[in-house]
Amino acid sequence: MITESIPENWRDLQACVAEILSQCGFNVDLERVIELGRGRAEIDVYAEETHRDRLNRIICECKYWKAAVPQQIVHAFRTVTSDVGANAGYIIALSGFQSGAHEAVQRTNLRLVTWQEFQDEFETTWLDTFFAPTITTELDALMTYTEPFAPAWFDKLTETEREAYVALAQEHVPLGVLAMRLSIYHQKLSPGDFPLLPIRGSKLETEIPNLPDSLLDAKGYAELSSDLLKLGTAAISKFRAYRDLALERS
Structure with a gap:
């Protein structure tokens, strides 16, 4: 694993995710507001890198919840990921995901991961x-x-x-x-x-x-x-x- 440390709160989780992506060579913004066709979205962690003249864009939603993340949140973030034009979207949840959430992201560029699984990625x-x-x-x-x-x-x-x-x-x-x-x-x-x-x-x-x-x-x-x-x-x-x-x- 990258680190043994467990984030202490949701802001710490955001900061830890951003730090790893930054150390991986991404340019990173926290809580970036992006204008979309149907309004605006605030992205917890927004990261970009250019590899061989190609832009790679990643967005992350950090859920420091005691309860598992419901399927509705996953559907909403899948829409944001598509509208932003991200190459990949990650929902990082300390308590996992409710039944049906993983089925909702099959054949998409959305990844549902725990803090440890995010590190593994x-x-x-x-x-x-x-x-x-x-x-x-x-x-x-x-x-x-x-x-x-x-x-x-x-x-x-x-x-x-x-x-x-x-x-x-x-x-x-x-x-x-x-x-x-x-x-x-x-x-x-x-x-x-x-x-x-x-x-x-x-x-x-x-x-x-x-x-x-x-x-x-x-x-x-x-x-x-x-x-x-x-x-x-x-x-x-x-x-x-x-x-x-x-x-x-x-």
Whole structure:
């Protein structure tokens, strides 16, 4: 799943849906009012992207209801989806849909999904478009620092500093290896090869020993990324402190 987080209210659900679509490369508006031939409609989440010079338009209705969404709501949104000219329409409901709702959208471009199912729809795109590029950009330095090669400025450090640097690198090798495994560099070699979560108990845990518990137990890729970035950027700051010392002596 993209995230373990469950939206707290309807506005939060809208914001979470919009965030995922934005991170997937869409231009997103919340509560956009659109003029139609028979009046106007307010769209909870309106998203557009251009792919190979073709416009892809998605609209979403977010229902943070305790009760299942009735068929009448589905029919009304199906009409709006058609009038807007959307390529796809999503009704995201935390409590599911009443009997007959799914039959009403057969052979249409309307999708009835739960919050988890919505994530599933966009997970692959999200991983390729946001997750891997973010880790690569933010942690590229960590991958370099934890490689088994000394940096060019290494000989400018004192013997004590070099020993401390080597110990720091060894300590953070698991983070560097995991960052590389999740990066676009790995994706170029093995497209779509993202590990199943949680990592604990999987083959990856044995391949990368000594990972922190927060990374081993993360069930959502967003949580995994957040914790890895936090740990990784802190490590980068420590490495750069040694780099700055060395460069001052150059």
